[in-house]
Amino acid sequence: MNKKGAEKILSVYWFVILILVAGGVFAMVYLFYNHPYDIRDLEADILSNKIADCLSEKGYLKSKIFYQGSFSLSSENFLNKCNLNFESKEEEPQYYSEIQIYLFENLNNPILEILNGNKNLISSCEIQNENYQKLAKCSEKKFYTLDAENNQYLIKILSIVRKTEKNVK
Amino acid sequence: MNQRGDILMGNIIFIVLNLIFLTILILFLLKQGQGAIILEQSYAKNIALLIDYSKPAMEIYLDMEDAFELAKKNNIPFQDMVQIKENQVIVKLSDKGGYSYSFFNDVEVGQYPSVDNKGYYFIISNYNE
Numbered sequence: 700m701n702k703k704g705a706e707k708i709l710s711v712y713w714f715v716i717l718i719l720v721a722g723g724v725f726a727m728v729y730l731f732y733n734h735p736y737d738i739r740d741l742e743a744d745i746l747s748n749k750i751a752d753c754l755s756e757k758g759y760l761k762s763k764i765f766y767q768g769s770f771s772l773s774s775e776n777f778l779n780k781c782n783l784n785f786e787s788k789e790e791e792p793q794y795y796s797e798i799q800i801y802l803f804e805n806l807n808n809p810i811l812e813i814l815n816g817n818k819n820l821i822s823s824c825e826i827q828n829e830n831y832q833k834l835a836k837c838s839e840k841k842f843y844t845l846d847a848e849n850n851q852y853l854i855k856i857l858s859i860v861r862k863t864e865k866n867v868k
Numbered sequence: 869m870n871q872r873g874d875i876l877m878g879n880i881i882f883i884v885l886n887l888i889f890l891t892i893l894i895l896f897l898l899k900q901g902q903g904a905i906i907l908e909q910s911y912a913k914n915i916a917l918l919i920d921y922s923k924p925a926m927e928i929y930l931d932m933e934d935a936f937e938l939a940k941k942n943n944i945p946f947q948d949m950v951q952i953k954e955n956q957v958i959v960k961l962s963d964k965g966g967y968s969y970s971f972f973n974d975v976e977v978g979q980y981p982s983v984d985n986k987g988y989y990f991i992i993s994n995y996n997e
Contacts, residue, residue: 721893724897736910783973786955
């Protein structure tokens with residue numbers, strides 16, 4: 700082959716490389732922007748923090764929750780007392796919250812248990828890894844607190860956020 | 869034209885085509901990140917998270933300059949860009965419906981575009997009764 704022929708083949712080869720690079724870039728950009736931002740981990744964390752703030756302040760149970768030796772919080776009034784709104788446009792509820800309050804002397808049986816939202820989401824918390832993005836996201840927190848008479852309590856909070864359609868493709 | 873002229877012309881065409889290719893690629897990349905669908909989703913989720921974390925008597929300012937530019941281009945009135953209905957944030961930057969995302973914090977929220985049309989104010993007035 701003469702020199703001119705070789706140059707022509709080289710430029711065809713060069714354009715094939717350009718097309719391959721362009722194809723790769725288009726594919727990567729399409730894949731990147733076609734996936735929605737997944738903020739469910741953050742939402743579940745914020746929900747847990749909100750519930751913790753609702754129950755306890757500066758290390759003491761709030762008076763609107765615990766007054767004169769008894770809890771005024773129940774599964775029925777929990778959303779109202781903690782200023783939460785679990786309504787959504789989807790048919791299925793998108794949130795679940797579970798609070799367990801234990802006396803420090805007996806950490807086996809909770810003295811108060813509050814459940815609210817979609818109980819079907821609890822099973823998602825058993826598998827939380829990258830391969831199962833379509834499952835709901837969970838956040839678990841526990842902390843110690845005191846009442847006015849310095850009795851000690853352990854509070855466990857589980858928050859779950861589904862919203863799969865808006866956060867995963 | 870002699871052989872030297874042919875080689876020069878060939879190289880110039882080759883370089884020009886390469887530059888055109890790179891320009892298209894860069895424009896494509898820039899346009900993808902600034903599309904209405906991406907920005908609507910990003911701001912709706914951002915605002916929902918801010919509201920979830922907020923407490924009454926808070927005033928939140930969110931810089932949305934790129935969203936304002938896009939809304940202006942698409943003839944969307946600035947006061948309609950962000951709407952809050954019940955517990956849904958709706959961000960609309962084109963005439964194709966917008967993007968909505970829900971928040972769980974049961975607060976009353978007022979939203980107003982800033983005077984310089986670069987951001988939005990969110991005023992958390994109280995908890996809903």
